[in-house]
Structure formats: structure tokens, C-alpha cells
Amino acid sequence: MELKPVGATVKTPAAAFTGDVYLTPIHTGTGPSRMTIALVRFTPGAHTNWHSHAVGQTLHVTEGVGLVGTRDGDVVRIHAGETVVCPPEEEHWHGAAATTFMSHLAMLEAKPDGSDPTTWLEPVTDEDYERANTSISPA
Template identity: 80%
Template sequence: MELRPVSATVKAPARNFTGEVYLTPIYSGAEPSRMTVALVRFTPGAHTNWHSHAVGQTLHVTEGVGLVGTRDGQVLRIRAGDTVVCPPGEEHWHGAAGETFMSHLAMLESLTGGVDPTTWLEPVDDEHYQQANDC
């Protein structure tokens, strides 16, 4: 057993997010584990760019109200206690609803050889986000 200290919270890179987003790393597995877990905190209206994960991603909401959208137009309104499973390769985005903070645990597996499992794409346009938020 090993107790690890709390990691420093960092601001998420603006190239992959709209608005203010903060990441606190929780776990990054060493082989044979490939698990990565982070607590992600979104300010109201903040959200990710479109992106996908080679091995999928699981989001578990810990606080607030958020949104998850897919390329086919599906939008989920998510709340504390909800868990969303994004399958491998599915292009999606997620973040806070317009008037509330939202925090979630982001869980994914890395690829072997240190290859980044996340493919970052273009920002979600304001009209698309607003339509999702109005649902």
C-alpha cells in the first residue's frame, strides 16, 4: 500500500478548452497499469474541444451540472453521481452547463509506448454549445 500526496492543481491548456478549466491529477499508472485519473473542474460555461480517446473514457460527475455532446447531435445533461462512458474513438466534448460549476473524475487508459490516448480536435462553436445548454 502507498499513500500519495495530493497533486498540484493546474490550469488546463487553452488550446484544448474554452473557458477556465482546472485539472488535479489523481493517478497515472505504471506498467502493467495503464489507468489515468484526474479531477477536472469546469467554471460555468467552460468545456473541452471536440476530442476522442483511443481506448475510451469514463466520466463520473462529482459536483454540479454539465453537458456531454457527440458528433451525431446527442447531448446528455449530467449531474453529480452520473457516470458517462464514451467508447473508443467517439468524438465528443464535455463541460459545465452555462450557469453552474461542474466537476468530474476523468478516467482513461493510456496506450503502450507513451503514446497520448487523446486526439484533440477543433473547439466546439458557440452556437453548438448554446443549443446544447438550452436543452
């Protein structure tokens, strides 16, 4: 067993996120585990750029209300306690709804060669983000 100290929280880079987003690393696996876990906190309206993960990504919402969108236009509203699984190589984005904070645990695996599993793409347009917020019921 190993007790690990809490990692330092960092502000995420503006090149990959819109709005203010903060990441606290929780775990980075070292062979044979390749699992990485981080607590990610989104301020209202903040969200990721489009991106994909080589081995997929699991998001478990710990607080608030958020959105996850895919290239085919599907958007789901996510609430505390819910989990979304994004399959390998699926281009998606996620973040807080327009009027509330949202925090989630982001869980993903590194590639077998240890390289970065995330491919960052272009920002989500303001129009697409607004459409996602208004097309999904606020439940």
C-alpha cells in the same frame, strides 16, 4: 499499498478548452496499469474542445451539472453522482452547463505503447454549445 500526495492543480491549456478549467492529477498508472485519473473542474460555461480517446473515457460527475455532446448531435445533461462512458475513438466534448460549475473524475487509459491516448480537435462552436444548453431540459 502506497499513499500518494495530492498533485498540484493546473489550469488547462486554452488550446484545448474554452473558459476556465482546472485539473488536479490523481493517478497515473505505471505498468501493468495504464489508468490515468484526474479531477477536472469547469467554471460555468467552460468546456473541452472536440476530442477522442484511443481506449475510451469514463467521466464520473462529483459536483454540479454538465453536458456531454457527440458528433451525431446527441447531448446528455450530467449531474453529480452520474457516470458517462465514451467509447474508444468517439469524438465528443464535455463541460459545465452555462450557469453552474461542474466537476468530474476523468478516467482513461494510455495506449499500450504508453503514448498519449487523447486526440484533440477543434473547439466546439458557440452555436453548438448554446444549442446543447437550451435543447436539454434543465432538470
